[in-house]
Amino acid sequence: MKRMKTVDCDYFVVGSGMAGLMSALHLASYGKVIVATKAKLADCNTNFAQGGICCVMDGGDTFDKHARDTMIAGAWLGKSPVVHEICEHAPEGIHDLIDCGVKFAKKADGSWDLTREGGHSARRIFHAGDITGEKCEAAMIRRLKKNGIEYRENTIVIDLVTTRKLGMPGANRCLGAYVMDKESGEIYAIRSPNTILATGGCGKVYLYTCNPDTASGDGIALAWRAGARIENMEFMQFHPTCLFHPQARRFLISEAVRGEGAELVDKRGRKFMHKYDPRGSLAPRDIVARSIDSEMKRTGDDCMYLDIRKKGRKYLTERFPNIYAKCLEFGIDMAKDLIPVVPAAHYTCGGIQASTDGRTSIEGLSAVGECASTGLHGANRLASNSLMEALVCARLTAARLAAHPEAKVAVEIPNWKIGNAVPPDEAVLVAHMWDEIRRLMWDYVGIVRTNKRLARAAHRLKTLRREIRDYYFRYLVTPDTLELRNLAVCAELIVKCAQKRRESRGLHYTLDYPRQSKTAKQTVIEGYRG
């Protein structure tokens, strides 16, 4: 039988967002790096980040204050030493971006123009207008290309190859992965003593999300299937006001719009927030998201609305030029119309259990960025802490790997087996299962949870997982079936973690256990052992 193609490298980086590209840039001088990414390089959450990146650089602010704000936002579930370590390393991360050519905003006197966001006790957010992510991504891509680092676009990782899967004795070690070239359909192996997952979160597991299509939780599912420990998946952060329009996927209506006087109303223009919180429409993010969700469930309506008509066109076009123009693109004139909004899955706080320097429970496998759970975010992420985490952990992971060079993998990776699989002839099944998961997660495992809803979700997901497994083995794999399989694993991990947590804390709110326990415990799920 013909041997499958196997490509070797010293560092195999999966993903091309902030975490992946920064890891690759740091590692390039220590050995051969290959970056694989399942779409184009810039197709990732990083490219959509608007607000900025937290970092205490100087002035009256301190690392301790930043760490304290992070712990408070995370409802004291954050791991304090991790929080301090990441906050303290943030300046190095910002300098790494400046070295790549990112021009963060400055004031007229040449000092940094730092902004402040909800939950921060000081101005400490570096930004490049309201397109910080895009600017950073472009700068890192330019540097990647300039440094001649090998990258493979449209290359989706199918599964990790581990010694345990190959039946080898000793501790479980990652040897690389099977990947698929999405254009040619070819499946081959990338073999490496160091695989770094930087695959982002799983916002796509929910019906409404501001995440791009790449966020299907692949890395978390790959790691779990390979036997890695997963943590805190119940904590999914929802942004309260994502524009609700079929063509406007991912567009957020900034919280500043409420700050400037917009009221949340139902389709008849009636205010409803006062029923939930005395601060009305100015209540914090998680309460607003919960209230909108509750009104949508009560009325059966698809969305709620923001009303800022009273401010008039002149004010709105000056204060919110980007949001005004975007809404108008979709036929919504903020000066005359209500703005339809829904809460949307925004950020995955949990993920693959990892140390700040990327170590996971599997040797040879690192995890960095949104796919990792380091303990920084605890039960809720503080605004603009995620890019900071990706930057810092990419740097620390690269330093650890560079300090302990590994020999090349000598094990021969077996051919990818297709068994009796035939080309798929009913893509509608995949589309249907995909929709079903996202709808059931939204309805049963969303912002407000109950034991009954979680049990229903668990039951249905178990059946769906069987159906997906059958489909997966019966037909030749396609990128859609791979993502569906991963999405289903992430959905189950979220439900399992939510069922384990018998309290309400941070982003996990359940009517059956509405109080927060005195002690804060991480939720840990062991990796697959089958």
Ligand SMILES: Cc1cc2nc3c(=O)[nH]c(=O)nc-3n(C[C@H](O)[C@H](O)[C@H](O)COP(=O)(O)OP(=O)(O)OC[C@H]3O[C@@H](n4cnc5c(N)ncnc54)[C@H](O)[C@@H]3O)c2cc1C
């Ligand atoms: C609208 C929006 C606004 C945001 N604003 C901010 C902000 O202001 N500040 C902040 O700190 N954070 C913000 N965030 C969060 C932040 O953008 C993300 O947490 C961060 O970018 C994650 O970076 P990452 O490198 O871990 O993942 P990503 O940037 O998502 O990159 C993941 C990469 O992995 C690739 N990939 C996934 N699966 C596979 C596979 N199977 N095979 C190959 N490749 C794969 C993807 O294609 C992608 O390239 C925002 C997020 C969104 C969606």
